[in-house]
Amino acid sequence: MANAAGVSIATASRALAGTPGVSPSVAEQVRRVAAELGYVTNMHARSLAGGTTSAIGLVVHEIGDPYFTEIASGVMRVAAAEELTVQICHTGRDPGTELRQVRNLVANRVGAILIAGSGFVDPEIEVPVRDELERYTASGGRVAVIGRHHLRADTVQPDNTAGGRQIAEHVLGLGHRRLAILSGSRGLTTVADRLAGVHDAMWAAGVEPDAVPVIEEEFTRDGGRVGTTRILAEHPDTTAIVAINDDMAIGCLSELRQARASVPGRITVTGFDDVAVAGDLAPGLTTIRLPMADMGARALALALKEPGKRPRKVRVGAELVVRGSSGPVRG
Amino acid sequence: MANAAGVSIATASRALAGTPGVSPSVAEQVRRVAAELGYVTNMHARSLAGGTTSAIGLVVHEIGDPYFTEIASGVMRVAAAEELTVQICHTGRDPGTELRQVRNLVANRVGAILIAGSGFVDPEIEVPVRDELERYTASGGRVAVIGRHHLRADTVQPDNTAGGRQIAEHVLGLGHRRLAILSGSRGLTTVADRLAGVHDAMWAAGVEPDAVPVIEEEFTRDGGRVGTTRILAEHPDTTAIVAINDDMAIGCLSELRQARASVPGRITVTGFDDVAVAGDLAPGLTTIRLPMADMGARALALALKEPGKRPRKVRVGAELVVRGSSGPVRG
């Protein structure tokens, strides 16, 4: 290619990479020839030689989960603006898979790794990933995480506890006392924090948390379905179901519809996240809004900044959104 | 690292890459030392030296669109099984962006490129991408596309026309004659093909397609909202809205709810795709099911196979799913 343009490969390299030190006319000429030949720079060679990368990694539990989809969407938006390639990987909420995926990203020498999936309550579980990320950071990699992790990294932290408190206050304020909680694994910090907020509100309202069943199922729509069936069978006098994310709430609504239990007439349902579709359900889902796309965008922005002396933390507020799925307790 | 293990870098390379030709004990020893040191192979160097890659690229219009989310999910599933990294890029339905993204993937020397976004009816628009992909293929790259494109590549082809026919037959069979069609850009092959099917059914039923308004808006939930407002204003006697994808149908349902138009009492609404949430809406959305995750999985499977002499085509059926959003026309 350099031959074809009649220059050295050094000059060709500079012209194509946009490095200063080439006369505009020569640069132009090189670019023209490259375009004609359909020449495309080999990024692997560039990375190897220059130590730079234009790729970043995004680790999610499951891209099909709308929470992660929206985060990914925000990440992609800023990545596009920065001309960065995004490698997305799934963990399926399995720490072992997460570790393998992180290794994979490190092997690919991505410039930054974004961990969007929830952390684990048990610090031990995150030790291997933490070690891996610390070596990565030591060698110049940048890391940002979303949510509470036992990792030393820049963090975008949604206020899950405050959100949990708000949604529970809303439900309690409607007069409900026979609640049931539809929860994902309490081993996830996201779940634990939201649950803690819900319990805070209960204490404040004089409701004994221990008296309120916490139904633990998969943190998915299907988990919501299964959990709802259990609630209907095991706690038939429940008047409000507080789901710990929207996905579970959506499954819950679906199951209640099938069981012909009117919402909110017979039973109130609430979610958490405010995924795009939450307002389009019928009834619309009362939930806590988290600005997921924005969280993704900010996580990448953090990772792209020069690292601080100590990890930065960006706190993100949670906001109650009241729609049709919650109503006053009967009687 | 090779030093630390007391072997040559050639031996270390073989042990780590799992290439045969190393004694099991030495290989074991190398791997142990590597693990201790937290050594991670540089994939760029491996790619450059070996000409291999473990990454593939997936091009979607917008990852936030559930159609693409589900395709991506299917792709990620088989990628995980094959230990492949997936680079996802957005085009925003812009051909120029699509071209840049494809170039980017080529520059990254991914082993395969999957184009999941709809093609364009105008062949001219796809010419630059086609040229790029042909060079890529010529140099050993593999390409698979989903949907109808003007590209010479293995294809997973959902039967959009048959789907369009089925959904229209369903609606016409319910007695509706004053239809309105909620459509994305007719410049997209996906839209054009579905529309063609709908029109086929109309001809067959003796309904003049020209008499049925086609409201063209963005192929998104918001486009569905806007289009529905227009239909309500411009064609107030419409009894059935046929949306060309679920996203638009969801926006439509939301708008109708706001306008207090009962579904299907006053107006029937149908979608196309059967995204995960379609059954969880209320009323459930009558739609055409496409196995999106499966389509993604099959596209990757095609790309991973040895290329055939000529492009392969995998046809995927479309299936009518009747739920609550469609009902007989009021007598």
Next chain:
DNA sequence: CTGAAAGCGCTTACAG
């Protein structure tokens, strides 16, 4: 089975 050496396609001091 093991190692020395060439080479993958770039970038980047270093000279000119």
Next chain:
DNA sequence: CTGAAAGCGCTTACAG
């Protein structure tokens, strides 16, 4: 501004 040369970290014939 331009080029020759070293080097990025691997893989892979080629010898041994």
